[in-house]
Amino acid sequence: MSWSIEGTYFETCSCELMCPCNFSFDHGATYDYCRVTLVFDIREGEVEGTDVGGRTLAVVADTPKVMTDGNWRLGMFVDDGASDEQVQKLTAVFGGELGGPMAGLAPLIGEMLGVERAPIEVVEDGLSHSVRIGDAIDFEVQDIVPFGVETGEPVRLTGVFHPVASELTAAEATRSKISAFGIEYEGKTGLSSPFSWAA
Amino acid sequence: MAAYGAARSRLGLVAVMLGLAAVSWWWTAREMRGMDGGPWTELGTAAWFLGVWVVMMAAMMFASVVPTVALYSKLKHTRGLGAPLAFASGYLLVWGAVGVPVYALARIGGVLLGGVLGWGSGGRWVAGATLLVAAAYELTPLKDVCLGKCRTPLGFLIGNWRDGLGGAVRMGARHGAWCVGCCWALMASLFALGVMSLVWMAVVAGLIAFEKLIPSRRLATYGTATLLLALGILMLVAPDVVPGLTIPSADMTEMHP
Numbered sequence: 001m002s003w004s005i006e007g008t009y010f011e012t013c014s015c016e017l018m019c020p021c022n023f024s025f026d027h028g029a030t031y032d033y034c035r036v037t038l039v040f041d042i043r044e045g046e047v048e049g050t051d052v053g054g055r056t057l058a059v060v061a062d063t064p065k066v067m068t069d070g071n072w073r074l075g076m077f078v079d080d081g082a083s084d085e086q087v088q089k090l091t092a093v094f095g096g097e098l099g100g101p102m103a104g105l106a107p108l109i110g111e112m113l114g115v116e117r118a119p120i121e122v123v124e125d126g127l128s129h130s131v132r133i134g135d136a137i138d139f140e141v142q143d144i145v146p147f148g149v150e151t152g153e154p155v156r157l158t159g160v161f162h163p164v165a166s167e168l169t170a171a172e173a174t175r176s177k178i179s180a181f182g183i184e185y186e187g188k189t190g191l192s193s194p195f196s197w198a199a
Numbered sequence: 200m201a202a203y204g205a206a207r208s209r210l211g212l213v214a215v216m217l218g219l220a221a222v223s224w225w226w227t228a229r230e231m232r233g234m235d236g237g238p239w240t241e242l243g244t245a246a247w248f249l250g251v252w253v254v255m256m257a258a259m260m261f262a263s264v265v266p267t268v269a270l271y272s273k274l275k276h277t278r279g280l281g282a283p284l285a286f287a288s289g290y291l292l293v294w295g296a297v298g299v300p301v302y303a304l305a306r307i308g309g310v311l312l313g314g315v316l317g318w319g320s321g322g323r324w325v326a327g328a329t330l331l332v333a334a335a336y337e338l339t340p341l342k343d344v345c346l347g348k349c350r351t352p353l354g355f356l357i358g359n360w361r362d363g364l365g366g367a368v369r370m371g372a373r374h375g376a377w378c379v380g381c382c383w384a385l386m387a388s389l390f391a392l393g394v395m396s397l398v399w400m401a402v403v404a405g406l407i408a409f410e411k412l413i414p415s416r417r418l419a420t421y422g423t424a425t426l427l428l429a430l431g432i433l434m435l436v437a438p439d440v441v442p443g444l445t446i447p448s449a450d451m452t453e454m455h456p
Binding site: 088091092107116 | 273276353354355357358360361
């Protein structure tokens with residue numbers, strides 16, 4: 001017996017896993033806010049002649065329900081192994097001063113909550129990604145491998161409008177304690193991806 | 200521009216800054232009464248000059264820097280005046296410090312060159328050349344980078360964020376350093392036109408505000424360059440038609456014993 005059909009398809013369902021803001025900045029978060037922690041573990045890099053390899057930076061943000069409304073509240077952590085010069089160069093990149101992906105986000109920022117140095121410990125282990133930042137942040141996300149995928153390849157999202165990359169891996173939080181710069185929330189959904197920025 | 204919106208939401212701060220600028224203009228005008236000797240005017244004693252210089256910088260720059268200070272205040276989410284004024288004082292500190300090399304240069308120049316800077320000998324040509332250099336500097340990449348930081352301060356502020364009052368002073372000082380990179384040639388032009396002249400102070404302060412605040416960046420750069428070029432050429436060929444310019448008289452060959 002053989003057969004074939006083809007056409008177009010769509011569906012809708014009642015679940016919540018991924019952040020609506022990840023699909024589109026103007027979609028409106030699940031709750032009345034979108035609170036997020038972005039962790040950048042820099043393997044290698046150079047900013048205006050300063051080596052920034054081995055440094056880690058985290059951005060904690062509290063945005064309104066619709067992200068494009070702006071007025072984001074934002075704080076930054078730089079790992080305490082960074083020199084003054086490295087902090088200077090990294091905050092310049094992540095504040096959008098030197099162009100690149102963050103320059104597009106800067107106009108949405110309405111309040112700076114601070115820049116802090118803290119011990120940051122990142123553990124990347126296959127599908128699992130975890131970070132501990134002082135006493136403020138401790139979370140782990142796990143890339144989602146679909147049931148039945150024998151290669152172990154996690155789900156990828158493509159065509160995403162995201163400062164990190166346009167293709168990212170879907171993940172969910174397996175552990176979360178986040179309280180920094182007066183922003184507190186429980187991490188639920190997540191993303192992971194290698195990144196490579198230049199400007 | 201984000202900075203304009205911030206200024207509208209911080210009217211109290213804007214009023215205080217403009218009030219400080221107004222008082223500085225008044226005080227500068229009082230100190231400089233009768234001092235205008237035209238191009239390369241004698242600077243007086245170091246203590247007097249540096250005091251006047253700092254106040255003069257507040258007078259000339261505060262109006263231009265108000266939107267940046269207001270944006271800082273908004274990002275800091277404060278209604279208080281402490282941190283924004285600490286930012287402004289860091290900014291003023293850097294411009295104030297510029298007065299030291301300026302004074303030293305004027306003294307050393309006076310000793311080494313002696314009468315060469317007198318109007319009749321070389322002063323007029325050096326003044327003209329200074330204005331032409333300032334016009335050319337408008338078009339350089341360095342000027343472009345510095346002006347970018349001043350015109351769209353949001354990226355600068357987020358990228359250089361430091362907490363606390365000390366951080367505010369440091370951020371202000373850093374912003375001031377970019378501003379010096381942007382405006383040093385315009386300040387040199389002021390010396391070429393007559394640093395003790397309220398008219399030329401107002402013209403240069405106006406040009407700085409024009410460059411920083413008007414929406415069209417091309418107009419800012421080319422407009423300023425054109426005016427400096429015109430002043431430079433007039434200074435060389437027909438200084439007596441430059442309105443408001445005090446031509447040093449023969450008996451005012453300063454720098455002479």
